[in-house]
Every structure is written in C-alpha cells, then in structure tokens.
Amino acid sequence: MPAMNEPKLIAGNANRTLANAIARRMSMHRGMSVSLVDARVERFNDQEIFVEVYENVRGEDMFIIQPTSNPANDNLMELLIIADALRRSSAARITAVIPYFGYARQDRRTKARTPISAKLVANLLTEAGIERVLTLDLHATQIQGFFDIPVDNLYAAPVFALDVEHNFRGRLQDVTIVSPDVGGVARARELAKRIGCALAIVDKRREKPGEVAEMTVIGDVKGKTCIIVDDICDTAGTLCKAAEVLIENGATEVHSYITHGVLSGPAVERITKSVMKSLVITDSIEPTEAVKAAPNIRIVPTAPMFAQAILNIWSGTSVSSLFETDTLWPIYEGMYSR
Structure with missing residues (x-):
C-alpha cells in the first residue's frame, strides 16, 4: 500500500548542493514544493556536533541526505546524530541516503591485525536507528551484506x-x-x-x-x-x-x-x-x-536518479528499474539526446 504522508528530506552539511537539487527534482516529480526539513546541524566550540529539528517529524518517512566524504568522521557523526534525533522524535522510518559511502575501501582484512571498518560503520548506522540505506556505486558490492537492513545500491x-x-x-x-x-x-x-x-x-x-x-x-x-x-x-x-x-x-x-x-x-x-x-x-x-x-x-548530476529512487522507496515500487539506461533516459531528458 502506498504511503499516505509525503516523503521528507533532511540534510547534513556534507553536500547541501546535492540535497537541494534532489528536493527541487522531487518537486518537479510530485507537482508540489518539496523542501529540506528545517533543522540546524552545528558544532560547539569543542567541535561536538549538535542537531535540532524545528519541524514535526512524528510518523514521517524521513530521508537523510549525507555522503560520508572528507571530513569522513565529521560527516559520519552528523549522519548518526541526525538519525538519533529523528528516532527520538518518533519518525516512522529513517532512510540514510549516502551518495558516497566512506570507509568502503576497508571492506576486508588484507593483513593481520587490521579492522574491517566498513562493517563497523554498518553497525553504527543500524544502531543509530537507520532502517534502510540508499547509496551509489559501493566500492565493494558485498558491503551490502554487512547490513541487516535493506540496502539499495544504485549504479552510475x-x-x-x-x-x-x-x-x-x-x-x-x-x-x-x-x-x-x-x-x-x-x-x-x-x-x-x-x-x-x-x-x-x-x-x-x-x-x-x-x-x-x-x-x-x-x-x-x-x-x-x-x-x-x-x-x-x-x-x-x-x-x-x-x-x-x-x-x-x-x-x-x-x-x-x-x-x-x-x-x-x-x-x-x-x-x-x-x-x-x-x-x-x-x-x-x-x-x-x-x-x-x-x-x-x-x-x-545524480539528483534526478536519487530523487526518483527516493520516491520509489517511499511508494514501495521498484528501485532496480533505475539500473537500466532506458529507464533513466526520460529522467535525464533535456540533458542528453540519443
């Protein structure tokens, strides 16, 4: 059954430009204004991260847009803390949209006494209350198996x-x-x-x-x-x-x-x-x-693809349809001719 509420987007500071582009693209698809949830993601003087969400998110289908790129640790902590804030605010479902999944290159032990950091990050995301992950071109596709929650890996x-x-x-x-x-x-x-x-x-x-x-x-x-x-x-x-x-x-x-x-x-x-x-x-x-x-x-740009993927997740329709060039072409129409 399709969701009744509209999907809601919230973003950290890692890539606000992409987050706003996704919101604009979703507005085109939905025929109504889709904007980022009003929130502040700031740092105290000692660089502790603080998050405050200004809008009601109770019972909402939330999508956090936050790549864990450089600085990887700061952006990862922002993602985790935003997820915790949403969970404690009674969001119905939290999906992490991670266009670039940091630590993905540490997906196995290549030498003795080394970590598998990608698995650790997967555990952190799950424990923070994230129920689904949407990402792009994981460095190693087997990282999807590190999660006990659904992972949708899009392809460029x-x-x-x-x-x-x-x-x-x-x-x-x-x-x-x-x-x-x-x-x-x-x-x-x-x-x-x-x-x-x-x-x-x-x-x-x-x-x-x-x-x-x-x-x-x-x-x-x-x-x-x-x-x-x-x-x-x-x-x-x-x-x-x-x-x-x-x-x-x-x-x-x-x-x-x-x-x-x-x-x-x-x-x-x-x-x-x-x-x-x-x-x-x-x-x-x-x-x-x-x-x-x-x-x-x-x-x-990846905003057209991510916007459609978010809408498909929200409505319970196929995300794998976006793996095909013929499916993506109408989404990117006007940018490419064939």
Whole structure:
C-alpha cells in the first residue's frame, strides 16, 4: 500500500548542493514544493556536533541526505546524530541516503591485525536507528551484506552510458572502455556492454599503497579513444599514470569516467596537467572550487536518479528499474539526446 504522508528530506552539511537539487527534482516529480526539513546541524566550540529539528517529524518517512566524504568522521557523526534525533522524535522510518559511502575501501582484512571498518560503520548506522540505506556505486558490492537492513545500491553506469552516447556520438566504434585494474573489470565490462564497445585492462602492480610500480595494457588500444572507468579517484596518481600508458600503447585520446571524485591532495593539479582530455565525475561528493575551475573536469548530476529512487522507496515500487539506461533516459531528458 502506498504511503499516505509525503516523503521528507533532511540534510547534513556534507553536500547541501546535492540535497537541494534532489528536493527541487522531487518537486518537479510530485507537482508540489518539496523542501529540506528545517533543522540546524552545528558544532560547539569543542567541535561536538549538535542537531535540532524545528519541524514535526512524528510518523514521517524521513530521508537523510549525507555522503560520508572528507571530513569522513565529521560527516559520519552528523549522519548518526541526525538519525538519533529523528528516532527520538518518533519518525516512522529513517532512510540514510549516502551518495558516497566512506570507509568502503576497508571492506576486508588484507593483513593481520587490521579492522574491517566498513562493517563497523554498518553497525553504527543500524544502531543509530537507520532502517534502510540508499547509496551509489559501493566500492565493494558485498558491503551490502554487512547490513541487516535493506540496502539499495544504485549504479552510475546507466548515467555514464547516456553521457558517452551523447558526447561520443558518431564515433562509438572507435571507443574502448578501460578498467584501470583487474579488480574493476566487472564495472568496466558493464559500461562496455551497455554502449557496445570493446574492453581493455590496465594491469598494475603496487609495491605499497599510493604508488604504482608497473603497468601493462591487456587488449588492443592502438588508434582507439579510451575511456577509463572506475568508482573512486583519490589522489589521481594511478589514473594519470594509466592514461599515459594508454597513450604510449597507441591510444589517440584518453577520457575517464569516475563515480566518486574524492580528488584529495595533488589530484586536481595532476589531472589538469595529465594527458587525459577529460575527467567526468558525479556530484556524489561536493566539488571544491578547484574541481569546478579545472578545465578538463566535468560533473554530471545524480539528483534526478536519487530523487526518483527516493520516491520509489517511499511508494514501495521498484528501485532496480533505475539500473537500466532506458529507464533513466526520460529522467535525464533535456540533458542528453540519443
């Protein structure tokens, strides 16, 4: 049975721009004004986080929009405290909309005496009163199994497919999708399948985290327009090196599509000076002024997809329908032509 009350949105400070965009998009879908719940999320002088909700949320279906990006710990605590405030205010259901799920790279024990931090975060979210999680391109899909509550993991691939088809129209036959490592082959293969392009792999060998010792291209990229696909770009060292190796192996140009633009440290400078013609990221993480100003970085919106997913969750209809490019195209109509 569809919910009787309207869905209500509340946001922390991690990505207010995306939260407002989702609210605007939902207003278009609903034919009525949807705005963020009036609340304050502030810090005391000692940096303790304080949350106060000014509107009645008793019996409401609440959606907290808060990526746990840099500063990851602060944004995670904001999410937990907002959830606690809503639970103690008798909200009927609390869904955490986490466009970028921090700590997802710590999903297993790679060495002795190390934590599985992604599982710890899952436990924290559940104990805070969150009853459902909506996220985008989890670094490892098995993280969904860390939760004992429903997790809806959306994919950027359908949106990226629309963008590639639009921007590379007429030359898709020359496009090759590239995975920057063996672990990301499934993600790259998915996009390659959607747009009907060839697939290649850059095999890398790390001596230690953050450094790449050697790279080898598996597949034919000579004379091709290469598109590197990955979920996270942090310092961009691996990405820029992979682009150089592809050019050295005969690629005519290199572009990259990355879901989460963490882009920390020297990343923006590296990308600006790299051989990549363009880097496309989503707005799952609030872009810095440096990212916005970079001439070869472009941002595609996720608000249309998240707004529709929230409405589907609220109404009890399928979220997996958003995994298909043909389903998303009407939502993004006006932005992309086919």
